[in-house]
Amino acid sequence: MKAGHLSADRVGGLVWLIFGAAVAYGSWSMDRLAELHVHPATVPGLVPGLLGAGFMILGAILLVRGERKAAAEASFLPAAERDALAIADAPDELAWRRLLLSWALCVTYGGLLLGHGIPYWILTAAFLFAHMMLLDETDRVPARPAMKRLILAAILAPAVAIAVAQLFERVFLVRLP
Amino acid sequence: MMEGLVLFANGVAGYLNPTSLGLAFGATLLGIVAGCMPGLSATLVITLLTTLTLKMQPTQAILVLVCAYNGAIYGGSRTAILLNIPGTAANAAACLDGHALARQGQAGRAMGISTTGSVLGTLFGLICLATFTPLLAEIALSFGAFEFFWLALLGVVMSGNVVAADPIKGWLAGLLGLFVACIGQEGMYAYERFSFGNPDLAGGFQLIPVLVGAFGFSEVLMVMSEKSARAKIMEFGSALPRIMDVLRYWRTIIRSGVIGVWVGILPGVGEDMAAWSSYATARRLSKEPDKYGKGSIEGLMAAETGDNASVPGGIIPALALAIPGSAPCAVLLAAMIIHGVQPGPMLMVENAQFVYDVVAMVLFSTLGILFFGLFFIRPLIKLTQIPRSIMMPVIFVLCVIGSYALSSRLFDVYTMLGFGTLVFIGRKFGYPAAPFVLGIVLGDILDKNLRRGLTLTDGDVLPFFTRPISAILAALVLWTFVTNVPALNAILVRGWTALLDRIFGRTRKSA
Numbered sequence: 001m002k003a004g005h006l007s008a009d010r011v012g013g014l015v016w017l018i019f020g021a022a023v024a025y026g027s028w029s030m031d032r033l034a035e036l037h038v039h040p041a042t043v044p045g046l047v048p049g050l051l052g053a054g055f056m057i058l059g060a061i062l063l064v065r066g067e068r069k070a071a072a073e074a075s076f077l078p079a080a081e082r083d084a085l086a087i088a089d090a091p092d093e094l095a096w097r098r099l100l101l102s103w104a105l106c107v108t109y110g111g112l113l114l115g116h117g118i119p120y121w122i123l124t125a126a127f128l129f130a131h132m133m134l135l136d137e138t139d140r141v142p143a144r145p146a147m148k149r150l151i152l153a154a155i156l157a158p159a160v161a162i163a164v165a166q167l168f169e170r171v172f173l174v175r176l177p
Numbered sequence: 178m179m180e181g182l183v184l185f186a187n188g189v190a191g192y193l194n195p196t197s198l199g200l201a202f203g204a205t206l207l208g209i210v211a212g213c214m215p216g217l218s219a220t221l222v223i224t225l226l227t228t229l230t231l232k233m234q235p236t237q238a239i240l241v242l243v244c245a246y247n248g249a250i251y252g253g254s255r256t257a258i259l260l261n262i263p264g265t266a267a268n269a270a271a272c273l274d275g276h277a278l279a280r281q282g283q284a285g286r287a288m289g290i291s292t293t294g295s296v297l298g299t300l301f302g303l304i305c306l307a308t309f310t311p312l313l314a315e316i317a318l319s320f321g322a323f324e325f326f327w328l329a330l331l332g333v334v335m336s337g338n339v340v341a342a343d344p345i346k347g348w349l350a351g352l353l354g355l356f357v358a359c360i361g362q363e364g365m366y367a368y369e370r371f372s373f374g375n376p377d378l379a380g381g382f383q384l385i386p387v388l389v390g391a392f393g394f395s396e397v398l399m400v401m402s403e404k405s406a407r408a409k410i411m412e413f414g415s416a417l418p419r420i421m422d423v424l425r426y427w428r429t430i431i432r433s434g435v436i437g438v439w440v441g442i443l444p445g446v447g448e449d450m451a452a453w454s455s456y457a458t459a460r461r462l463s464k465e466p467d468k469y470g471k472g473s474i475e476g477l478m479a480a481e482t483g484d485n486a487s488v489p490g491g492i493i494p495a496l497a498l499a500i501p502g503s504a505p506c507a508v509l510l511a512a513m514i515i516h517g518v519q520p521g522p523m524l525m526v527e528n529a530q531f532v533y534d535v536v537a538m539v540l541f542s543t544l545g546i547l548f549f550g551l552f553f554i555r556p557l558i559k560l561t562q563i564p565r566s567i568m569m570p571v572i573f574v575l576c577v578i579g580s581y582a583l584s585s586r587l588f589d590v591y592t593m594l595g596f597g598t599l600v601f602i603g604r605k606f607g608y609p610a611a612p613f614v615l616g617i618v619l620g621d622i623l624d625k626n627l628r629r630g631l632t633l634t635d636g637d638v639l640p641f642f643t644r645p646i647s648a649i650l651a652a653l654v655l656w657t658f659v660t661n662v663p664a665l666n667a668i669l670v671r672g673w674t675a676l677l678d679r680i681f682g683r684t685r686k687s688a
Contacts, residue, residue: 012606016349030370033368038366039631040636041632041636042632044368046627046628051355051356055349058345058349058352059349062345062349065663095402098401099398099401099402102397102401102569103398103401106397106398106570106594107598110573110576110594111591111594114587115587124574128570128571131570131573135566160574161574168578168582171232172232177590
């Protein structure tokens with residue numbers, strides 16, 4: 001198992017433990033519908049409560065295991081080797097930049113701008129154009145010439161946007177956002 | 178038996194019209210194309226297609242989904258053989274010998290073997306689907322709330338155990354799925370759980386936007402976060418299968434078919450495990466185990482037969498028990514419910530024709546695989562050259578509009594974005610998506626049946642452990658859990674050893 005995953009396991013274990021406690025508390029304090037004479041074994045909070053307990057147990061196992069493995073690793077590996085492992089586990093910077101840019105574009109398009117006044121096909125074409133232009137650079141070695149990229153994106157983006165809009169509006173009778 | 182054959186003939190006849198044939202072959206081709214593209218999984222394809230087929234007739238919509246599913250599992254072998262990149266997870270085993278054969282200049286032969294294995298595997302699975310679904314449904318008619326509770330739990334536990342490298346993380350993902358299914362109005366008293374007064378949350382999360390997020394958006398992010406691998410077209414000869422390859426390895430084909438179907442039936446396990454299990458068994462029993470990994474025809478045949486046999490195998494419990502055999506089957510199950518078909522033990526009683534319609538759908542997809550697999554190779558390889566910076570945003574646009582189209586509300590788009598991001602982060606840290614999705618699909622079954630059972634017994638939990646089938650299922654769940662937690666496993670082993678010592682120690686002493 002990688003060193004990064006080990007420390008992530010400890011943090012993850014703690015997060016699951018807290019989340020499980022919150023779910024268990026939420027289930028315990030949930031209405032038991034006593035006025036409807038609901039049997040205590042069939043209350044709405046039963047299954048979420050059991051799931052909360054499950055999160056806590058598995059989170060605790062993850063946490064303890066992560067602690068043990070980290071302690072074992074610390075005692076076996078010299079500091080220099082641990083540092084080398086951490087560097088080897090570090091994510092590729094270019095890949096992270098590409099991912100964050102892609103995620104930001106997707107969330108801006110689908111989460112922030114869609115359905116807030118901009119016509120669907122224009123917004124979709126703009127998103128596709130931006131994605132194709134901004135991410136092609138990092139995707140290709142050697143990079144596609146800028147003019148070729150621009151022409152390709154300028155043709156493809158509106159074509160796909162109009163095709164999707166027409167398909168959903170005319171064929172599937174969906175009122176577009 | 179005769180009734181089944183008549184229903185199957187009706188099913189085939191019902192699809193012998195230009196529209197249905199066009200849909201079946203078109204969807205199979207689409208599935209093969211998507212399967213060819215690394216990054217596009219079978220689950221993603223059928224999730225997106227579910228949103229595109231909402232307005233279709235139920236039988237035609239399910240036809241499209243089944244054909245695309247089967248096609249995608251087959252399609253991934255192309256890139257596995259030519260580029261050493263499995264198109265879908267199910268084709269990873271095919272990389273080992275398929276690519277080795279391609280490097281030896283036998284790419285065409287490898288593709289022929291892959292096509293033969295996939296077709297024969299699907300046909301074997303098809304026979305099992307037609308035979309075992311009615312039998313399983315009949316057995317399941319005697320199931321009560323107790324058995325369905327354990328079945329749902331077993332699905333999540335087994336999926337978490339098999340799919341994830343770390344079972345603890347697989348189970349946590351499954352539990353999260355079960356919890357997400359609890360949000361909103363519950364099924365017994367219409368009480369709103371964890372909705373915090375939000376009217377959108379009160380209705381619960383719709384399955385399709387969550388699935389599109391978990392398998393669509395997260396997959397887009399996954400592909401964008403990976404280093405790009407440029408495809409190279411290689412020279413290959415004829416992809417026509419050789420009859421000797423089939424005759425020589427007939428035992429391997431049948432054995433891999435059986436393994437594929439069995440792994441498919443196991444709740445939540447999936448095609449990749451079917452391929453690996455078939456491959457490993459074939460290697461163990463082979464007369465030429467040293468050839469494996471270096472271009473073994475038998476190895477490639479075993480892997481490809483196993484993964485495609487698990488496709489109909491996974492549909493068996495989905496139809497008979499409403500418990501999906503794999504992640505794509507979970508989407509298929511959701512699609513059936515959306516289209517008004519209610520899978521489960523009563524399906525054979527209320528709508529037996531539908532079961533045999535599905536058998537006919539698998540048959541058409543197999544014919545499609547055979548046709549496109551033999552005569553449509555070069556255009557498929559060209560399609561794998563489309564750069565991800567063009568492909569991925571187009572897929573995301575479909576994810577957005579597909580989530581929205583279901584109920585025309587933006588909340589579903591936000592759901593897709595939220596769960597997509599969550600699942601992506603989880604996958605990066607080793608939490609698989611399949612148990613999470615299975616948890617969402619099975620959450621309602623688990624919740625309702627646990628509380629129904631407790632209502633029937635007036636709060637007594639004993640019948641959950643004393644009814645014969647319940648007891649077996651409970652033991653399976655407990656066994657899976659205990660054997661995968663080292664601390665509990667150690668206690669179990671110590672206890673077992675102490676017990677044996679006590680019994681045999683005394684026997685030895687008395688002797």
